[in-house]
Amino acid sequence: MSVHVVPVKTYALILAILLSLTMITVRVAFMDLGVLNNIAALTIAVIKMVLVILYFMHLRHSSRLTWLVVAAGFVWLGILISLTMNDYVSRGWLGVPGK
């Protein structure tokens, strides 16, 4: 298996982007955007995460199986969160008192 060595330049670029995104996320938090505040904060966090996974963690050059493993992790986290929230969000939907 040939090992893919990432050039230092790439790492430095990612570092710079990550640090700028951190500054941006703080800046954005102090602006009043309503609901968009949360969406912006989470979007930036997701972008940062994707960069770390793809470059620092070398997922970009990893096998499809590794991609699958990572995907499984997020899908199952999604199951946990969405089916739990499904309860909290839908309280009262069907007009039953207290439920």
Add this chain to the structure above:
Amino acid sequence: MEELLPLFPEQASSLAASVDALYFFVIGVSVFFSVLIAGSLIYFFVRYRRREASQVGSPVHGSVVLEIAWTVIPLAITMVMFGWGAKVFFSLSRPPAGATEFYVVAKQWMWKFQHPEGRREINELHVPLGVPIKLTMTSEDVIHSFFVPAFRVKADVLPGRYSTVWFAATRPGRYHLFCAEYCGAEHSRMGGWVTVMEPSEYERWLAGESPRRTLVATGEEIFSQRACNTCHRPDTEVRGPSLIGLVGKQVRLTGGRKLIADETYIRESILNPGAKVVAGYEPIMPTFQGQLSEEELVQLLSYIKSLGKSAGGESAR
């Protein structure tokens, strides 16, 4: 024989028969498939027993048609179960409009009941025959569960919120009341009896005790004793919002979120008023945490609910 070895519970509520019908359907399907599987196993077991030591099975590998058949047919049957089950569940969950409201406070290890007329009972509940009764229940400590097998009803009773259960009894008698959610040392003794009486007899039973105030009247007294009426008043909404017709209405909170003001919301707003403040008001209400018992809260609640009714009926959901 029946008393020594009962095999099926009595049907004593308006919904018991529909639950049992559904149960028999599912059990019927189960018996059919169990017999089918067991019968085939035994038949093959005898028919295809090994006759010589080196014999091997025939090269039968599978059949896509069969696979599809025994995927689709069970799926169809289970969807019927689901649909039918959901229908029964909805009717078990939704109390009919106009059901008489009783209140229940559970604690380790007893059930405390309050009739709307003000009569209270512990571990005994007397109800009139044929009248739909809605229980609004809460717990003082851990999770309990209100369970009357003869009525086929059960609902967990949680601390910090109200849950409901409803039934209309169809046969006079005494029926077991159980706590079905494990709640500590004396869990198995946290039970009692539900006594179903003819309405006239029930009236006599209610009157048997010296006259006492109704729940609503007691609630009203607490409302003025605790000076709730200095801010929550019908004439002005400067300091606090009016409570008339509040229950079941949608309210807007500071921060823009909207919710339906149900019993649990009102309870929370009394005990922890800062959590969900109505838009346009300052969070100036003091907390009543630790100052009102669950019973008193329930009385207040029934008073607040009565405010809606006197001022022109149920408000739209």
Add this chain to the structure above:
Amino acid sequence: MASTSHPVLAHQFESLEQQRASTSLGMWVFLVTEIMFFGGLFTVYIVYRPLYGEAFAAASHHLDIGLGGINTAVLILSSFTMAMAVRSAQLGRRGPLAVFLVLTMLLGLTFLGIKGVEYRHKFEEHLIPGSDFRFTGVDPRHAQLFFSLYFAMTGMHALHMIIGVGVLGWLLVLTRRGRISAEQYDVVECTGLYWHFVDIVWIFLFPLLYLIGRH
């Protein structure tokens, strides 16, 4: 059977390639369990945040956004040095490897130090959940819930950092003993994956805990 004679090849593997692929897969699978572990905490947070948004915002204002921001930068920087350490190991350069490991450890310790300062402030301000909790605001109970989550989440994260720093120390020993080479650097790579994962957790913790309703 000739292949088993290789010094760094364990007997259950046929080739170095198979061994490396297994180790890497194992580490990724382990990280999936970590996602689910922290996922439980995130679920708790996501359930309560919409229910008690104002209380969470009020409580969040007691967190030091400056220290939190600096810590975010420190951690991202440490991820960079960690990536550089892995790169040095891939190329078999032991000198730079040792330097980057030390740098990563130092940055990790800096993070933990700053975190410790923040914890001390919370202690002094009586913001530790429990009987000593004091909070002047409209909804102190759910402010306490916020701080419970804050300590549970950052505490779990800090615990992972401490373990990470320990592993880095062990790697440093291995490097000094010459046990890391371009052929055998799986441990460095796995530690890198772990370290980056811990970084990602913080990337989410920072906005979720520090940046609520700041406008």
Add this chain to the structure above:
Amino acid sequence: MKNTAAAPDYLNANYGIWSWLLTTDHKRIAILYLISVTFFFFLGGFFAVLLRLELLTPAGDLVQADTYNRLFTMHGVVMVFFFLIPVIPAVLGNFLVPLMIGARDLAFPKINLASWYIYTVGGLVTFWAILNGGVDTGWTFYTPFSTTFSNTYVIATGLGIFITGFSSIFTGLNFIVTIHRLRAPGLTWFRLPLFIWAHYATSLVMILGTPVITITIVLVALERAFHIGIFDPALGGDPLLFQHLFWFYSHPAVYIMVLPAMGVVSELVAAFARKRIFGYEFVAYASIAIAVLGFLVWGHHMFVSGQSVYAATVFSVLSMFVAIPSAVKVFNWTATLYRGSISYQTPLLYALGFIGLFTIGGLTGLVVATLGVDVHVHDTYFVVAHFHYIMVGGTIMAYLGGLHYWWPKMTGKLYPEFWAKLSAMIIFIGFNLTFFPQFVLGYLGMPRRYHAYPEEFQVLHVLSSAGASILGVGYLIPMVYFAWSMRYGKRCEPNPWGAVGLEWEAASPPPPHNFDQIPVVSGGPYDYADKRNRGG
């Protein structure tokens, strides 16, 4: 066979206690697990005996209510976390996964050994908590009872479960990597035995579910120790959130118990009908489907808990879906017997017992997944009977069947066939007598976890206790003859059943590294027809 000619097998390759305690050989670790889980099985069984004795009379007079609560809690905790979850993967899986895929060991032998130590430490911590008075929350640890009201060793027991969780994660991780990376040349996914498919699916559940229970236990312990109020409504939390997190793991945990059992049964049916499993691919996919769908149904434990009616409806329909792949498996096993060459050996008796009992357990699962009926049967003996049909009638039946089938592989000795058949019968009869009356009790309305109960339920309870005593005898007999056969059992040939599969190509017992030469695979599993053609 002359002893000089025999190459050393894994049992006699080296001697002494340290050669076992420091071994990294998956086969020896399997034996270590075998000993540990057997201990916990009999510990949990001991609690069950006391429970059934207490329930002989309605009055609750043998032990105090408090003691009874601790007994059923510890029965549940020990059986679920320390027996049922590890039993098949850690004993049979550990022993067989590398052998069946033609590998010398698991991918991470040291982690495998670590998993046994972690399991043992977790077990000892829990055992310590039991000796000090135990815990009375029920194995479900519902809040706020567990966090605020119980006065027993909740944190210590939780710590034991927390620790053991890691052993489960390590086992799952090891299996996933091993099955992906260490398969013999030519052994493609659809040439794998169904036992491997089942263990792969089980490992997925272990990996994806266990961490959630781990963090949930941590939160319960924190709340109990520091009153932080995540789950206790008196402190601002929500007890339903605990239930969501708990069942996110604990429902799929049922599949950790039953999926490997299904894998075992597939092997047994194939070997004793000498036939390829009917619809092999569908059975393989069904394992994965169960593992995935199993994560989408946890809310059916919460139909009356106060979760929203909408969510209950969603969970109900999803629960129906998970029944389908289980049904597919049962139909395929049954169809496998068609035109087979069926031999009446003990392992097959257990397999047939499994199919029958699992069918009943699965179908009664439909009763509890059906919303309208579950309201009535929830938290009654109906549920108790249902999950014992799955766990005892399913998992333990399959485990015993598998243990008999691979006993010659593990020890090189035969077990006594007469006693084995006898005990299989006793277990089957005792089991049904114990748990069938509980279905009736449940629908009558007998709530679970009751120390005392109304008198009209006594006859059914006495029947159940009578069954339990028969069942207990049934479990003791194999314990005795297995121990006996290790020393006195007849030595067997490497493949006493005439079965196919890579595990039977190694010697019995296998040498330390399983295969001198890694085998090359050129055909599918269960190739009995081909075997006949070659005259084998």
